[in-house]
Amino acid sequence: MASIETYYLKSGAERYRVHYRTPDGKPKEKSSFKTKRDANAFKARVTVSKLDATYIDPAKGKVTVGELGKRWAKVKESQMKPSGWRSYESAWRVHVEPEWGKTPIAKIERLAVEEWIADLGEDLGAKSVQRCHSVLYSILKMAVENRMLTVNPAAGIPLPSPEETDPVFLTHSQLEMFITEADAGTRTRKDAAAIVAVLGYCGLRWGELAALTPDHVDGNRLHVLKNAAQAGTKMVLGSTKGGKRRVVPLPHRVQTLLAPIVNSTTSKHILFPDRNGDYSKSPGRDSWFSAAVTRCQAKDPTFPDLTPHKLRHTAISLAIRTKASIKVVQKIAGHKSATMTLDRYGHLMSDELDEVADALDAAAGKVLGVDPEVWKSYGNPTNVENLYNAHKSTTDTENEISA
Incomplete structure (x- = not known):
């Protein structure tokens, strides 16, 4: 049973102390209550918490x-x-x-x-x-x-939402210009063109590219098995994001740039090492990569600001424009689900809606023996209303004549 003791300070002020035992029988006390009411309230809370197994030792709450x-x-x-x-x-x-x-x-x-x-x-x-x-x-x-707190004071705190930004994509011509400029820089890497091509056409993350070895190249396929990530000042080898391996298409355009590197690299050695032979870190703002971006922007005012990771968006957008299925695009991107791919890149597929409509028109026209161009003379859907009104007007006129 918990009990309350009255004691006095040197000033003569009255205070109360609660004596109680923890659920495992250890004696505890809490002092400095100014009123007996406060002491009784604490005593009641301890008693109830012991009964419903929610007791928290106040001493544990002193941990910083x-x-x-x-x-x-x-x-x-x-x-x-x-x-x-x-x-x-x-x-x-x-x-x-x-x-x-x-x-x-x-x-x-x-x-x-x-x-x-x-x-x-x-x-x-x-x-x-x-x-x-x-x-x-x-x-x-x-x-x-760990029963050091009863509730989490940081739970349910409203947080700011990040502003959604559209992914940056290069066109085919911009990507090829970038490959050329990356290869032409005065302080560029000898393998810069191949690096840009792999990122821009195959959709790898930088760490996945840094971990590539000749064994990962298999004809028209590139096996993405590992990821090199920065840990402090070092790069360490680990699994890919999400822990899943994937296989992506390797266009012949990329193979032509990659072949000399693969053929001159022994089986287990990385394809794109840094100067010390270690895994390469992603190029930063003052690098061969950023210099190539600047040169491209000087030639093409529409050329966007670019990072190695943004080239991944380009690869995925180019795959979508080849009419690849969403499941294929998902595999190239390495996303956990097709939903994630659609959420990120679904707006690029809106152009396909017109092509689907045209294909359905062609199929219907073949069955009916009608040239779909006749239907297209009605224009966009807003003209359907005009067509309806015209039909109604004609019907009304016929009714007036017959009357």
Whole structure:
């Protein structure tokens, strides 16, 4: 049974102390209640929580976010790929730990978290804010699951939504111009043209390209089996995004650029190493890649800003324009589902609707012995109303004459 004890401070002020036992029988006490009513309320909460198995030892709530965060980081890092963990580690180190590291988990209030999210939004993009929240939420979720907190104060916090941006696509002619310019730079790589061609026609992510070996090239097919990801200052080999292997088409156009490299590389060695023979890092803003983009933009004002990853969008868009099925495009992209592919690239398929309509017209015309061009004279669907009105007008006139 819990009990309440009255005691006095040196100033003579009256205070109350609650004596109770934890569910495993250990004696505990909580002091400094100014009124007996507050002491009784705490006593009642302890009693009820023990009965319904929701009791949380107040001492566990004194653990700081920094202390628990280190344990969370150890677990999280072991569960994620280096490329994915890098952004979460940065969010923890740069934003979460400096703000919350010294705060006991039991002292975190929902309002304080909301204010922190609002402050982050003034300097960071929506995705970065979401990642910072995810780190704090995950740490506090760990606390709840380990009976250190009853509720997660970071749960259900409204977060900013990232603005949707249309993927950047190159036309065929722009892609070929880029291949030429990449090969022509004064400080470019000797294999730059082949790199751009593989990215722009085959849809690989940079890490997948960096991990390629001659064994992955199989005639008209390219086997995407591994991914080289940056972990700190190093590149490490791991599985592809989602852990699934895939096979993508390898056009002869790309084969002509790739063949000399494959033929001069031994079986297990990577095709596109850096100067030290290690996995290549994605080229940044001041690189052979960005220089080639600048030269292309000087020749073509419509040439977009480009990164290696955006060339992947080009490859997928070109595949769509060949009338490849959505399942084939999904396999090339390496998406988990066709729904994901449609959500991202479905608008590129809208042009096919006209072709479907034309094909149906042709089939119907063949059955009826009618030239579909006759139907096309009615124009777009808005003229269907005009056709209806004209028919109605003619009918009304005939009725008047017959009357």
